[in-house]
Amino acid sequence: MFLTRYYLYQAAATSTFFQAIFFPYYEQRAGLAVSTILLLQAGNTGLRACLDMPFGALADRWSRRLCMAASSSGILVGAALLLVWPSLVTACIAEALFAMAAALRSGADSALLFDTLRADGHVERYPAAESRGQAVAAIGSGATAVLGGLMASVDLRLPYLATIVLSVVGVVVALRLDDRRPADGARRRERGHMGEAARFALHTPAVRWSMAVAVIAVTASHVFYFLQQPYLQAIGVPVAVFGVVFALTKLVTAWVASLAHRVDHALGQRRTTALMLAMPVIGLGGMVFATTPIAAAWILTRGVLDGLWMPLANVYVNRRVDSRLRATLLSLQSVLARLTLAAALGLLGLATTRLALSTTFAIAAIGVAATGVGLVLIAPRVPCREDSV
Numbered sequence: 001m002f003l004t005r006y007y008l009y010q011a012a013a014t015s016t017f018f019q020a021i022f023f024p025y026y027e028q029r030a031g032l033a034v035s036t037i038l039l040l041q042a043g044n045t046g047l048r049a050c051l052d053m054p055f056g057a058l059a060d061r062w063s064r065r066l067c068m069a070a071s072s073s074g075i076l077v078g079a080a081l082l083l084v085w086p087s088l089v090t091a092c093i094a095e096a097l098f099a100m101a102a103a104l105r106s107g108a109d110s111a112l113l114f115d116t117l118r119a120d121g122h123v124e125r126y127p128a129a130e131s132r133g134q135a136v137a138a139i140g141s142g143a144t145a146v147l148g149g150l151m152a153s154v155d156l157r158l159p160y161l162a163t164i165v166l167s168v169v170g171v172v173v174a175l176r177l178d179d180r181r182p183a184d185g186a187r188r189r190e191r192g193h194m195g196e197a198a199r200f201a202l203h204t205p206a207v208r209w210s211m212a213v214a215v216i217a218v219t220a221s222h223v224f225y226f227l228q229q230p231y232l233q234a235i236g237v238p239v240a241v242f243g244v245v246f247a248l249t250k251l252v253t254a255w256v257a258s259l260a261h262r263v264d265h266a267l268g269q270r271r272t273t274a275l276m277l278a279m280p281v282i283g284l285g286g287m288v289f290a291t292t293p294i295a296a297a298w299i300l301t302r303g304v305l306d307g308l309w310m311p312l313a314n315v316y317v318n319r320r321v322d323s324r325l326r327a328t329l330l331s332l333q334s335v336l337a338r339l340t341l342a343a344a345l346g347l348l349g350l351a352t353t354r355l356a357l358s359t360t361f362a363i364a365a366i367g368v369a370a371t372g373v374g375l376v377l378i379a380p381r382v383p384c385r386e387d388s389v
Contacts, residue, residue: 002177005173006113006133009109009170009177011141012166012169012170013068013071013137013170015137015140015141015166016163017145017162018159020149020243021149021156023037024152024156025086025152025156025159026086028156029086030088030090035352038346040095043092045338045342046338047096048338053197053328053331053334053335056106056328056334059104059331060111060328063179064112065175066174068105068112071101072168072169072171074097074101075163076164076171078093078094078098078101079164080164081093103334107331109133111318111330114318116180119180131260131311135253135254135307138257138307142248142251142254144163145246145250146247148243149246150240152243153238153240200329206320207317210317211336211337213375214333214336214337215337215340216340217277217305217337218309218337219340219368220280220284221302222341223280223284223344224284224302227360230357234291235291235296237293249300249302250303252304253302253306256304257307257311260307260308261311261312263308269316269379270380272308273375274376276304276312277372278372279304280305280365283301284361287358288362313333318330348364351363
């Protein structure tokens with residue numbers, strides 16, 4: 001029953017009907033330019049980076065379940081504001097709420113899953129459950145993207161209205177989740193919780209490397225995400241099809257995520273990381289030259305990237321730390337990733353005002369290739385310690 005509710009929450013919390021069409025909504029309903037929208041996303045990402053670790057510590061020391069419920073509430077309020085009063089001011093407020101919502105869930109959901117299974121004596125099920133949770137989230141996200149695209153072809157406001165309804169479901173399900181912890185995961189009230197987590201990461205090479213992988217993967221994935229809508233518009237894909245492209249990507253993500261723990265077991269961290277980071281290089285590089293509607297297929301490479309990093313980044317960290325720091329360390333990982341992403345989006349926003357979109361893709365592909373090769377070369381040569389999983 002716990003896993004069923006957890007998977008349902010993942011589907012509801014990560015599925016927003018407007019995710020595949022928010023660029024056209026901001027352009028047509030709020031009158032914003034592409035560069036402004038990218039800068040809004042950079043602000044969203046930067047704010048989330050500032051909030052991720054404090055909210056992760058809050059989840060560890062207060063309640064992961066309530067933080068997850070508050071996350072869905074933030075999406076609900078943000079979508080309602082954009083629906084009622086679309087403008088630059090409202091967009092800024094809504095993006096701030098979306099950032100808070102993402103930070104509240106970041107780390108809390110994975111930590112709750114690991115510790116509840118561990119408290120029930122089923123910790124060996126965690127890697128597969130993490131993979132399946134990400135797969136369920138990807139399927140739900142893809143399905144709502146298709147529906148959102150179809151709704152937007154009728155009225156751009158409908159996806160935001162549907163998101164409000166789905167967010168209510170997320171709140172209700174989150175409040176019904178178990179939030180159990182083993183004895184060593186008891187809440188601690190002392191000061192310095194975040195500092196302790198940061199010091200642990202700094203002095204643990206394998207954790208530092210795992211976080212670096214997450215940083216480049218998150219950045220590459222979101223470069224795909226934020227540029228794919230302008231790209232689809234540029235190559236002549238109708239808005240009604242945006243959700244279909246997004247959904248196909250999520251189906252690939254779901255399939256790969258369901259197999260990610262097996263891929264990691266078969267290939268090991270170094271080769272899995274090499275495969276993971278090759279995907280955005282191939283995808284972004286291909287989009288430089290592909291200029292017809294059929295070229296939207298290049299976006300599917302993002303699905304392979306997401307299907308690998310989403311579950312495995314959490315697995316690599318969770319099996320190396322104890323319960324009381326788990327959500328905080330996952331949030332620290334997210335902080336580093338979001339700060340990098342915020343800087344990348346700001347640069348991409350400036351690039352789109354001066355350079356062709358294809359040139360922006362080329363710069364992104366080269367950046368991922370250079371950092372990815374470096375990470376593969378310094379990957380830990382010893383297998384992950386499995387004493388926690």
